[in-house]
Amino acid sequence: MNHLATSKEDILAASRDLIKENGWAAVSIRAVASRCSVSAGTIYNYYESKADLLSDTIESIWHEIFFHPEDEQVFHDVESCISWIYERLEYGNRQFPGFFSLHSFGFMRDEKTSGKKRMMKTWGHILNGLCEVLGNDPKVRADVFDQEFTEKKFADILFSLILVSMIRQDYDPSSVLMLVKKTLY
Numbered sequence: 001m002n003h004l005a006t007s008k009e010d011i012l013a014a015s016r017d018l019i020k021e022n023g024w025a026a027v028s029i030r031a032v033a034s035r036c037s038v039s040a041g042t043i044y045n046y047y048e049s050k051a052d053l054l055s056d057t058i059e060s061i062w063h064e065i066f067f068h069p070e071d072e073q074v075f076h077d078v079e080s081c082i083s084w085i086y087e088r089l090e091y092g093n094r095q096f097p098g099f100f101s102l103h104s105f106g107f108m109r110d111e112k113t114s115g116k117k118r119m120m121k122t123w124g125h126i127l128n129g130l131c132e133v134l135g136n137d138p139k140v141r142a143d144v145f146d147q148e149f150t151e152k153k154f155a156d157i158l159f160s161l162i163l164v165s166m167i168r169q170d171y172d173p174s175s176v177l178m179l180v181k182k183t184l185y
Contacts, residue, residue: 008046008056010036015057016064019096028052055118061099062122065092075129077137078180082173085126085162090171100166123159130155140184153185 014035018026029050034039065088073083073167092099134140134151147149161176 001102011043011046011053012057012060015053016061016096019057019061019099023098027057029053059122061092061096062118063145064095065089066126075133075136076134077139078130078184079177081130082176082180083134086171086173086176089162089166092142093166093169093171100169127159127161128154130158134184137184144184157173 011032014032015027018031018035027050029040029047032053033043036043043053047056067184068088073140089100132150134145134155145154158180160174161179165171165173165176
């Protein structure tokens with residue numbers, strides 16, 4: 001059911017719904033306005049351009065996929081964290097088909113886009129979270145990390161594997177979990 005857009009959140013929800021239903025090409029100022037039952041001018045009150053709208057939509061999709069405060073307990077050990085990330089990747093792919101590959105490849109080429117900056121911010125957040133979990137996991141052997149092989153370097157490896165999984169649309173974490181067990185525990 002359409003409703004009057006009274007906030008950016010309503011507009012972003014309409015944009016996400018359009019993407020879920022019809023893919024990225026479905027998002028335009030007019031389509032979002034129609035979905036919100038408002039004029040295109042109303043959308044322009046919030047966004048100067050389609051690029052601005054898409055940039056905020058991308059950030060809201062990353063947020064929908066990865067921000068879930070009720071899941072905070074998964075960040076007590078590396079295995080739970082990795083399993084949760086892969087579950088969220090699968091959810092993101094189901095809800096927003098092609099988001100990871102189209103968004104990642106599309107924005108990696110253009111260094112100045114707001115979308116790329118927001119993607120890199122999200123990726124940095126995930127990487128920092130992995131580092132934190134690695135540092136706090138009580139099951140990690142005391143002799144695993146040293147000055148050459150740091151928590152940051154291992155988090156980079158894990159994150160690289162996660163990125164490859166996004167691109168390949170492979171949401172089975174078993175190989176990464178095996179690597180974690182054999183390396184850390």
